[in-house]
Amino acid sequence: MLYIGWQDFIPMMVTVPMKKNFLFAIVISGIALSSSFAQEAQEKKNSPEQIFNDRIMPIFRSEKPSSCIQCHLASVDLKNYILPSHEKTFVSLRDQGLIDLKNPEKSKILHLIAMGYKDADLDAKRIHEKMRAAELAAFTNWIKASCADEKMRKLPALEKSQQAKPAYADEVIRFTRKSRIVDSFTRKIWSQRMRCFPCHTPHQIGPRQKNARKAFEKWQSQFGEQMEIFKKTPEETMQYLIEESRKDQKGNLPLLNLEDPTKSLLVLKPMSKVPPKIDEKRTPTYKVPVYHLGGLKIHKDDHSYKSFVSWIEDYAKTTTGKYTSVKNLPADNWFPTQRILRIKDLPDEWAVGTTVQMFVYAKNNQDNLPVAFTQGTITRRKIANGALILLAPTDPAARQKWRKSRNRLPAGEYQVKVFVDRKKKLEKTPTAFLGPKEFAGQLSIKQAKWRVGFPKAEWISAKMLQPDNKKQLENR
Numbered sequence: 001m002l003y004i005g006w007q008d009f010i011p012m013m014v015t016v017p018m019k020k021n022f023l024f025a026i027v028i029s030g031i032a033l034s035s036s037f038a039q040e041a042q043e044k045k046n047s048p049e050q051i052f053n054d055r056i057m058p059i060f061r062s063e064k065p066s067s068c069i070q071c072h073l074a075s076v077d078l079k080n081y082i083l084p085s086h087e088k089t090f091v092s093l094r095d096q097g098l099i100d101l102k103n104p105e106k107s108k109i110l111h112l113i114a115m116g117y118k119d120a121d122l123d124a125k126r127i128h129e130k131m132r133a134a135e136l137a138a139f140t141n142w143i144k145a146s147c148a149d150e151k152m153r154k155l156p157a158l159e160k161s162q163q164a165k166p167a168y169a170d171e172v173i174r175f176t177r178k179s180r181i182v183d184s185f186t187r188k189i190w191s192q193r194m195r196c197f198p199c200h201t202p203h204q205i206g207p208r209q210k211n212a213r214k215a216f217e218k219w220q221s222q223f224g225e226q227m228e229i230f231k232k233t234p235e236e237t238m239q240y241l242i243e244e245s246r247k248d249q250k251g252n253l254p255l256l257n258l259e260d261p262t263k264s265l266l267v268l269k270p271m272s273k274v275p276p277k278i279d280e281k282r283t284p285t286y287k288v289p290v291y292h293l294g295g296l297k298i299h300k301d302d303h304s305y306k307s308f309v310s311w312i313e314d315y316a317k318t319t320t321g322k323y324t325s326v327k328n329l330p331a332d333n334w335f336p337t338q339r340i341l342r343i344k345d346l347p348d349e350w351a352v353g354t355t356v357q358m359f360v361y362a363k364n365n366q367d368n369l370p371v372a373f374t375q376g377t378i379t380r381r382k383i384a385n386g387a388l389i390l391l392a393p394t395d396p397a398a399r400q401k402w403r404k405s406r407n408r409l410p411a412g413e414y415q416v417k418v419f420v421d422r423k424k425k426l427e428k429t430p431t432a433f434l435g436p437k438e439f440a441g442q443l444s445i446k447q448a449k450w451r452v453g454f455p456k457a458e459w460i461s462a463k464m465l466q467p468d469n470k471k472q473l474e475n476r
């Protein structure tokens with residue numbers, strides 16, 4: 001090593017006339033010296049095997065999730081693509097089209113790792129920066145060294161079953177992405193936040209809403225940070241709920257209960273009464289029986305309840321790896337609105353408190369799929385109502401078009417099918433849709449306007465309900 005000094009390069013450089021060929025000169029001199037011991041040691045250090053052992057294996061063995069977690073909450077990890085042998089790993093990636101032999105730097109596996117640089121969520125991007133940079137450098141070096149090695153390029157293929165890849169289908173991997181969960185959170189929980197105004201929504205209080213501001217500040221001075229459940233954005237809010245729920249709850253219920261979503265504080269608090277007065281004091285509780293100083297804001301089985309529980313269930317299933325095949329992925333196509341559908345004149349044989357589900361169908365609806373639904377419980381006045389939740393098409397292309405459409409529920413003629421949960425099926429599965437057994441009848445609305453808010457609700461009467469002859473309800 002010692003005798004390979006600067007001066008050894010000089011003769012070579014002199015023979016190469018142009019300055020820009022400097023690198024070329026070093027390469028040539030490298031070849032000229034390749035018989036030296038030093039060069040051999042250097043080569044070994046840069047061999048695919050050595051790079052793999054030094055830099056890829058630690059990723060494989062690490063218990064920490066790889067940088068993919070920045071966007072993929074489950075179903076995929078960089079480790080899924082690594083085998084304990086450098087040759088097998090190379091062949092496995094090569095034969096899955098994840099390595100580009102001609103342009104190693106353009107290999108798809110590098111593209112997947114570099115995805116994190118494109119994240120619009122700057123916080124997430126920063127948190128995973130170091131890990132991602134290390135993975136990218138390790139894989140780039142190793143792939144370049146391997147591709148430069150003729151022996152490696154020509155290795156025989158592995159059997160398909162021996163290739164290293166994620167255990168789940170691409171659809172499952174896409175479904176368990178954080179951005180899908182955030183989108184779902186925005187629709188199912190964030191959209192309902194005004195029901196918690198102003199006590200938990202400081203960012204929704206306008207500059208002129210002085211009383212609302214005062215009310216919020218009064219609670220905040222008493223209960224501090226826990227009052228600010230809804231942050232500035234859906235992402236921050238979701239993150240807050242997730243992080244708070246991971247902490248040691250010291251015997252209390254978590255905000256999000258992943259083992260039993262209906263027992264989440266986020267759901268139970270707004271469904272609870274104010275605590276009883278004891279010695280002039282009201283003391284809220286954080287375990288069963290729950291008392292909420294804000295009082296009753298959400299009724300069991302109303303549209304918000306359904307939507308909250310449905311999101312928590314979905315999040316729990318995502319993070320605990322319950323989504324294993326395309327078959328068990330839910331549609332996740334609910335888009336809450338503030339258009340109210342009310343049904344009156346409910347017959348006496350349907351008890352007060354029973355849940356009623358109403359499905360809205362477009363008039364010329366060929367595939368017999370509802371465009372919206374809602375649910376509510378029967379009141380003493382024999383009324384039930386709820387805000388409509390639109391049901392987007394499930395086909396990805398159709399849904400994208402639908403999301404862009406300006407009027408997703410145009411005025412006009414619609415059919416409504418009504419279902420009554422007399423057997424209390426929703427008690428066990430609060431997010432379910434009732435089926436043919438609970439069908440109570442259908443009617444048509446000749447001129448539905450679907451305007452926003454309770455005063456402009458669309459009214460229907462149970463007296464007009466007709467039995468459905470076709471009974472084609474299974475499609476839902």
Ligand code: HEC
Nearest residue numbers: 067068070071076077078112113115116118119170173174
């Ligand atoms: C910045 C976010 C982000 C990061 C980080 C990220 N991905 Fe993805 N990934 C996506 C998106 C978005 C899709 C869905 C693309 C689509 O729907 O067409 C996706 C889809 C996939 C798919 C499904 C196949 C496909 O092309 O749709 C696989 C496999 C995948 N990613 C693997 C990885 C691996 C492995 C890592 C870590 C090395 C990673 N991803 C890191 C955003 C990311």
Ligand code: HEC
Nearest residue numbers: 195196197199219223226265266269270284292293294297
């Ligand atoms: C009129 C004010 C008010 C409204 C409206 C209100 N709350 Fe509350 N909430 C409170 C107060 C005060 C507390 C703190 C005392 C307590 O725990 O009961 C609280 C506490 C909570 C907690 C416990 C937070 C924690 O970190 O421990 C949750 C969860 C909660 N509310 C959910 C809701 C939801 C969801 C809504 C809307 C659907 C809502 N509340 C509407 C006043 C309100």
